[in-house]
Each structure stands twice: as C-alpha cells, then as structure tokens.
Amino acid sequence: MSDSSRVRPGSTLEIRDLRVAVGDKEILRGVNLTVKAGETHAIMGPNGSGKSTLAYAIAGHPKYTVTGGQVLLDGADLLEMSVDERARAGLFLAMQYPVEVPGVSVSNFLRSAVTSVRGEAPKLRQFAKDLKTGMDALSIDAAFAQRNLNEGFSGGEKKRHEILQLELLKPKIAVLDETDSGLDVDALRVVSEGINRFRASGDTGVLLITHYTRILRYVKPDFVHVFAGGRIVEQGGPELADRLEAEGYEAYVKASA
Amino acid sequence: MGLETASAPLSTLHRKTSYDVADFAVPTGREEEWRFTPLSRLRGLHTGAPASGAVTVQVDAADEVVVETVGRDDRRLGRAYVPADRISAQAYTSFEKATILTVPREAVASRPTVITVNGTGAGAAYGHTLVRVEPMATAVVVLDHRGSAVYADNVEYVVGEGATLKVVSLQDWADDAVHVSHHHALLGKDATFRSFVVTLGGDLVRLSPSVSYTGPGGDADLTGLYFVDAGQHLEHRLLVDHSRPNCRSNVVYKGALQGDGAHAVWIGDVIIRVEAEGTDTYELNRNLLLTDGARADSVPNLEILTGEVAGAGHASASGRLDDEHIFYLQARGIPFEEARRLVIRGFFAQLLEKIELDELRERVFAKVEAELEK
Numbered sequence A: 001m002s003d004s005s006r007v008r009p010g011s012t013l014e015i016r017d018l019r020v021a022v023g024d025k026e027i028l029r030g031v032n033l034t035v036k037a038g039e040t041h042a043i044m045g046p047n048g049s050g051k052s053t054l055a056y057a058i059a060g061h062p063k064y065t066v067t068g069g070q071v072l073l074d075g076a077d078l079l080e081m082s083v084d085e086r087a088r089a090g091l092f093l094a095m096q097y098p099v100e101v102p103g104v105s106v107s108n109f110l111r112s113a114v115t116s117v118r119g120e121a122p123k124l125r126q127f128a129k130d131l132k133t134g135m136d137a138l139s140i141d142a143a144f145a146q147r148n149l150n151e152g153f154s155g156g157e158k159k160r161h162e163i164l165q166l167e168l169l170k171p172k173i174a175v176l177d178e179t180d181s182g183l184d185v186d187a188l189r190v191v192s193e194g195i196n197r198f199r200a201s202g203d204t205g206v207l208l209i210t211h212y213t214r215i216l217r218y219v220k221p222d223f224v225h226v227f228a229g230g231r232i233v234e235q236g237g238p239e240l241a242d243r244l245e246a247e248g249y250e251a252y253v254k255a256s257a
Numbered sequence B: 001m002g003l004e005t006a007s008a009p010l011s012t013l014h015r016k017t018s019y020d021v022a023d024f025a026v027p028t029g030r031e032e033e034w035r036f037t038p039l040s041r042l043r044g045l046h047t048g049a050p051a052s053g054a055v056t057v058q059v060d061a062a063d064e065v066v067v068e069t070v071g072r073d074d075r076r077l078g079r080a081y082v083p084a085d086r087i088s089a090q091a092y093t094s095f096e097k098a099t100i101l102t103v104p105r106e107a108v109a110s111r112p113t114v115i116t117v118n119g120t121g122a123g124a125a126y127g128h129t130l131v132r133v134e135p136m137a138t139a140v141v142v143l144d145h146r147g148s149a150v151y152a153d154n155v156e157y158v159v160g161e162g163a164t165l166k167v168v169s170l171q172d173w174a175d176d177a178v179h180v181s182h183h184h185a186l187l188g189k190d191a192t193f194r195s196f197v198v199t200l201g202g203d204l205v206r207l208s209p210s211v212s213y214t215g216p217g218g219d220a221d222l223t224g225l226y227f228v229d230a231g232q233h234l235e236h237r238l239l240v241d242h243s244r245p246n247c248r249s250n251v252v253y254k255g256a257l258q259g260d261g262a263h264a265v266w267i268g269d270v271i272i273r274v275e276a277e278g279t280d281t282y283e284l285n286r287n288l289l290l291t292d293g294a295r296a297d298s299v300p301n302l303e304i305l306t307g308e309v310a311g312a313g314h315a316s317a318s319g320r321l322d323d324e325h326i327f328y329l330q331a332r333g334i335p336f337e338e339a340r341r342l343v344i345r346g347f348f349a350q351l352l353e354k355i356e357l358d359e360l361r362e363r364v365f366a367k368v369e370a371e372l373e374k
Ligand SMILES: Nc1ncnc2c1ncn2[C@@H]1O[C@H](COP(=O)(O)OP(=O)(O)OP(=O)(O)O)[C@@H](O)[C@H]1O
Pocket: A022, A027, A045, A046, A047, A048, A049, A050, A051, A052, A053, A054, A063, A096
C-alpha cells in the first residue's frame, strides 16, 4: 500500500455521546467531538477529568468499558474492532505513559508494527533507511534501535519514540495524550517538529491532549476544547487556550461538578 | 502459584548422603524433597525398578577432549558428588557404564563436545557421567537428551583451579519420557562454571543442579529455561552451597506454562556457611502462566550463616502475561497472537542470549517458537 492510499483525503473521526466506565465508575459522561483530516484539536482539562480515558477508550484498552455512544472512523464502527484492527484502520494513540516491554527490541517492534499496519513487510533496506531518517529527525541515538522497548528510557525519550512511531505508521487520525509533558524545551521543539511533519505529510487529523499552551505555540490548533468532569464543557479557537492558561480550570470544574 | 519457605534449616536438609540406595527409604511424597513430585509417574525409579530399558550415549568430542567409557570400579567416579536422595543413589547403585570426559590441563577445547543421550525404550535405565576440566583448561559441553526413556542419572562436573566449563543440558525428550537427574559441579579455586538448562520435553523431568566450592574465587552462573505443556511436570531443584570465601553464584530460571495440568516446580536453595565470607549470590525464578489450569510452585530459600556477605538476594514471581504489554503492541497494529509471541519471546530473550553457541541458541529458539505455535 502506498502512503497516499493510506491517508485517504477526508478521513473523519466521529465521537458521539461516548460514555465510558472503569469498573462501576462512570468517567466519560457523553463526549461529542468530530476530528476531520487537516484539523488539529486540542483538549485541555484538569487532572482526572477523563482525557486519558477518552484516548484509551478510542484505542480500545480493555480496562475501559464503553457504556454508550459511538466512535466512527470514516463511518466504520471502531468500537466493534479489536485494538489492533483499530490501529490498522488508521488510528494512532501516543500514550501519556508508554509501556516498557522487556525483551522486545525497538527495531523488532517497529518492523512488526509497520508490517502489520501496511499489510506487508517493508523492504529491509528501505525500512532501515526510514528508521534512521526518523530517528535522526527526532534526535534519537541509533543505539536505541537495539534496546528493549521503552525499558529504562527517560520520560522524554519515551515521548520521542511515540512520535517516531507516529511518523513511521502514518495513521489517519492521531490521538496524542500529553506528549508534551515531561519534555524540556529542546525536546519539546523536536517533538513538535515531528508532529508538524506528520501533519504536513498528508491529510491527517490530530487530537492533542495537553495541560499547557506551551506546545500549542509550536503545534497550532484549529480548535480548543475544555474537558471537565468527563465531558467537553466549552469549545473555541486557539485564543481559548490562552484564556485557560491565564484563568485556570476552576470555573469549569465548579460548573461540571 | 506458591511461595513459601521450608520449615527446617536448609543446611540440615541436604545432610544425608550415600552411594547405596538401601540407605534411603522409599519416598512417600510427604518428605520435603518429594512433596511436589508426582511419585506415581516416576515409573518405579523411586521403588527400585531394575535396569531393563535402553539408553544410548554417543559422544562427539573436540580433539582436545579425552573420552572414556568406564566400568563401575573406576576410582575417579563419585568423588565430586555423593547422592543425596533415593533416586540419585539408585542411579549410582545401578549404572553399568559411565562416560568420562577429560579436558587436560591448560587445554582449550576447540569446539563443543556433545553427549547425546537417546532413549529407545520404556524400561528403567541408569547412567553416570563425569566431566573433568583440569586446571586452566576451558571447554564447552552439551548434554542432549532425546527420545523415550525412564532414566535416572548423575552428572559430575569437576572444574579445576582457574578452569572454565560451560555446559548446556537440553531435556528435549519425547512426551512420555521420565528423567530424574542430578548435576553436581565442584568448583576449584577461581574456577568458572556456566550452566544452561533447557527443559521442554518429557512427562516428568526432575533435574537437580547443585554447586559446591573447594577454594575461593569460584564463579557459578546457572541459567534455566523451561516450557511446560498440558500434563507435563517439569521440576528444577537448585542447591548452591557456599562453604568457601569470596565465591559467586547467580541463578536465573524462567519458565512459561500453558495447558491443563502443566506443572512447574522450582526450588532454589542457597546456603552461605560461616566460612563463606564475601559471598555474592543472587537467585531468581519467574514463571509466566499463559493459561488457566497451569500451576507453578516456586520456593527460593536463602540461608545465611555468616555476617560477612558481599551480596545475597533472591526473587520469585509467577504471573500472567501483562495486559499492558499486549495492549501497547496491539495499539500499533500488531495482531494479538503475534503480540503474545513477541512478549513471550521477550520474556526468554535475555536468557537465550546467554547461549553462546549460535547453532544451539537457534535450536532452542526454534523449540520455544514451536511451543508457542501449539
Ligand atoms: N484504570 C483505571 N482504574 C481506576 N480508575 C481509573 C482508571 N483510569 C482512570 N481512572 C479514573 O478516571 C478518572 C479520569 O482519569 P484520566 O486518566 O482519564 O484523567 P486525565 O484527564 O487524563 O488526567 P491527567 O491530566 O492527570 O492525565 C480519574 O478519577 C481516574 O482515577
């Protein structure tokens, strides 16, 4: 499959009245959001408001039970798909806390992932070249390819690897859960450039979860959503982010309680 | 899944030794050292089954290694190790021919020496092997067990001063095999011993690797890998007896279990005696339970009788595949079955890297892969 056919123009992620529980506890209480290719949406909200829950539920993490609503990618029902089917359908989740997987090397993992998503094994030389280009661009030392996946990586290194995967897998829609947290200024710039390369590489949609406007200065959002109490409580343009930074979430937390 | 400590001091458990089977009572299953073993599946190895079965022993040796087949009366046999339980004594009482490998002083064996033990029948068979690595010599020995057998044996490794012995013991038996074996390594001053045990096949395998030291500076590294399928009982009982100062031991055993009645037992006994100041020891056992109905018993025992150790630790954990690992791989498009294989392979990866012989590592790797396909 060529890149251009993977990133079909006009991809859309539609989240409709999504309700999600962990155990008996309802966490998402009716989320509505549509992300179209070419758009970047920022979700901002206080700790514990359910942002990661939204990200995990869309990706299909087994701990989260969908109790209502729909998630559609280009009309296809993501909630009916297994985790890996969702990824192959074009969804990508950069995790807030990427998991350490002992004994699985980065290069082996990436090759398996790329093979699965593309539906065929990449040519070894081309893959090695793409990997090197990707790692160089993100200032990741070549030695990391032989290390175990995320094992002993610093917080910043883990985040860079998430973006490396984003660039290699070229999804239709990317959900980035606090990719900016724990990054120093240089790493933030490097990671932001990666996200921008991804945005420029085709017709893709980005849902960017963050606490800070810092990253939004590099990765300009088209829309900003305020998340509180398990739902979106306000929407606006980039200017909303600045207001949040100045005023905090207090007003929204009170209103949603 | 069990984690417990023996009630009696370790140092008293291994005290009784004898070459004569008559000195040991027939186990009932209530004894500390037999309580995990399903005696009814031993096919009489513990009740004096006469030697009637056939096991062939073939040796493909490096040029530098002297190979001998000797009778019971060879005075070199049994000097490093005295049997400490009934089946070991039964094997010692019953074997007819023993294999002795000698690596002469300062010789460096140019290639691995492979001892292939092939079972060709169902009756009980007994064996004995002695590997002598003379001072400053270096060798790699592979014990390759295959076929169908009811087999009990003792293996002695005598590693001389400054010598290095690396051993791989592969229990690749057919499904119906029963194997009860003691491997004892006796390390001279500054000797290095590396043992890699891989147990995959057999209805019941009970392997007891032990190490003791005759001088300071001995260094033992015992690694084990097992894959237990439905109905299999694979038991590894380790004993490291530190009785000399400044020696080191490191034990890492990992196993995966799948299927109904798959049972792994791991006993890790380490004794650091009063004289063994400066001992550095660590032992680890991990079990990966891949399905319901599998059971792993893991019992690390560390008994420290001196106040002066360089390091002493143990760890044991049995658990299932981590959902978070599988989720992460699946979230990158990797299908569940493949994600599972990658994670299990990863679980064993660091162990497999320790097998320095490419060919053998590939073979073990392929075996593990084949187990995963089941
Ligand atoms: N696996 C889980 N088990 C129990 N509770 C959970 C689990 N996942 C989330 N929760 C709870 O759901 C709520 C929302 O958590 P979530 O991680 O989605 O918040 P968040 O908005 O991402 O917060 P942060 O900004 O700190 O990352 C919290 O109260 C949290 O404790």
